[in-house]
Amino acid sequence: MKEVILNFPQQFKIGIECAKDIKPLGDFDNTVICGIGGSALPGSLLLDITTLLGPIFIHRDYNLPKSANKKSLIVCISFSGNTEETLSAYQEAISKNYKPIAICTGGKLQELAQQNNLPVAIVPNDCLQPRFGTGYLVSALVKILDNCEITNNLSQEILKISEKLNPEKFEAQGKILGEKLLDKVPVIYASNQYKSIARIWKIKFNENSKIMAFWNYFPELNHNEMVGLTGIKNQELRIKNFYFIILKDTNDNPKILKRMEITTNLIKEAGAGIEIIEMQGLTKIEKILNTLLLGDWASYYLALSCGQDPVPVAIVENFKKRLS
Numbered sequence: 001m002k003e004v005i006l007n008f009p010q011q012f013k014i015g016i017e018c019a020k021d022i023k024p025l026g027d028f029d030n031t032v033i034c035g036i037g038g039s040a041l042p043g044s045l046l047l048d049i050t051t052l053l054g055p056i057f058i059h060r061d062y063n064l065p066k067s068a069n070k071k072s073l074i075v076c077i078s079f080s081g082n083t084e085e086t087l088s089a090y091q092e093a094i095s096k097n098y099k100p101i102a103i104c105t106g107g108k109l110q111e112l113a114q115q116n117n118l119p120v121a122i123v124p125n126d127c128l129q130p131r132f133g134t135g136y137l138v139s140a141l142v143k144i145l146d147n148c149e150i151t152n153n154l155s156q157e158i159l160k161i162s163e164k165l166n167p168e169k170f171e172a173q174g175k176i177l178g179e180k181l182l183d184k185v186p187v188i189y190a191s192n193q194y195k196s197i198a199r200i201w202k203i204k205f206n207e208n209s210k211i212m213a214f215w216n217y218f219p220e221l222n223h224n225e226m227v228g229l230t231g232i233k234n235q236e237l238r239i240k241n242f243y244f245i246i247l248k249d250t251n252d253n254p255k256i257l258k259r260m261e262i263t264t265n266l267i268k269e270a271g272a273g274i275e276i277i278e279m280q281g282l283t284k285i286e287k288i289l290n291t292l293l294l295g296d297w298a299s300y301y302l303a304l305s306c307g308q309d310p311v312p313v314a315i316v317e318n319f320k321k322r323l324s
Contacts, residue, residue: 001208001310004132005167005296011127011135012162016155018136019121019143024099028073031056031150032065033141034089035077038130038203042077042138044196046145049285050154062088064096073148074100077137079123079130081107094118103140105133128311131207134200134292135162161286167293174297177245177275181205181298182305184243184273186213189221189263191256194279197247197288201295208299208310218259226263229270244274247291249284 031054033043043058059065062085068074074093078086081104090109093100094116102113105125113120121144123136130137142158145151186205190198195217205213216225229239244267246260260276267274277294281287303310 001128001132001300004127005293005300007127008135008167008293008296009162009165011133012139012159015123015136015139016143016159018123019103019140019147022101022119022121022144023147024073024101024119026099027071028054028148028150029069029071030054030067031073031075031145032059032068033057033075033077034059034064034086036060036083036085038133038207039077039079039083039086039137041131041134041196041200041203042141044199045134045138045288046141048194048196048288049142049158050151054150059089061085064089064092068093068098070096070098072098073145073150074098075103075141075144076100076109077103077141078107078109079105079125079133079137081105081109081111083109087112101144103137103144129207129313131203158285161283161289164286165289165293167297170290170294171297174294175301177277177294177298178209178301178303179305180273180275181209181243181302183241185211185241186243186245188213188215188245188247189217189260190215190247191218191249191252191260192220193252193284194247194249194288194291197291197295200292201245201247201299204295204299205302207313207316208296208308209302209306210308211302211306218256218263222259222263226266229266229272239271240273242272244272246274246276247279248276249279249287 040060057067076086076090090100102109102120104110121140127133143155146155188198188201198215202213202215279287279291281290300310
């Protein structure tokens with residue numbers, strides 16, 4: 001996994017290349033991205049990275065959402081190509097004579113695309129798990145959107161930033177944070193514009209470190225979740241189980257920064273550990289990618305501190321066997 005983290009910047013150029021020839025015809029009223037688990041991360045990131053031309057819907061479920069129609073650009077993403085929820089959406093799109101696009105490493109999704117003469121971007125299957133292939137998937141997705149004129153040369157912008165990424169720069173910081181989280185339950189907060197990053201950190205702690213973790217975003221959490229501090233404030237053993245992490249962009253809305261400051265003080269008064277992580281980078285995309293790298297390192301080193309192999313997700317595989 002360490003090698004995968006170090007090679008993360010190289011995924012973007014490859015992902016763009018995999019999707020360069022996918023140029024579906026037609027005008028689209030909206031974009032529907034179907035995926036679940038690690039394969040849904042590209043869609044979530046897309047909402048944080050840019051403003052699309054037209055509405056976008058991220059669908060994490062079976063079949064197609066109500067927003068999908070013959071004027072929708074439908075992109076179905078499944079790293080393995082065998083995710084049953086995504087396959088059901090893809091098959092429904094075919095049955096309605098839509099023209100969905102697939103992104104995968106192979107599997108049933110590739111077979112269906114080829115059988116129906118539909119466009120498919122095949123990305124490499126060399127990064128162990130879907131959550132480790134975010135660079136491949138998001139860059140392939142963005143290239144497809146560029147080709148459809150839903151985004152404007154965004155793939156080249158991301159490529160330029162990826163070439164400047166330095167994963168080693170964040171390793172030491174991630175290791176220190178990961179070791180602080182031993183025997184803790186991480187709770188990750190960010191502003192609304194970075195909420196997908198908080199969610200991805202949560203997922204990485206779940207799957208890499210094999211622990212429970214939670215996420216939320218400002219200002220929503222100030223209207224509900226923080227009330228939970230009231231009930232655990234005087235229960236020392238419970239509050240000490242939590243460690244809060246706030247992902248902060250110093251260029252965020254001043255009102256959001258004020259909320260982060262006050263919330264930090266309330267968490268400290270309740271007796272929990274908390275750390276503010278300032279997102280590093282000159283642009284929003286750079287800050288996002290750098291923060292993703294830091295989350296990878298933190299969850300990796302926490303896994304090692306817990307004596308866990310960060311790669312396999314045995315309980316998920318067991319669940320799928322029972323489901324089938």
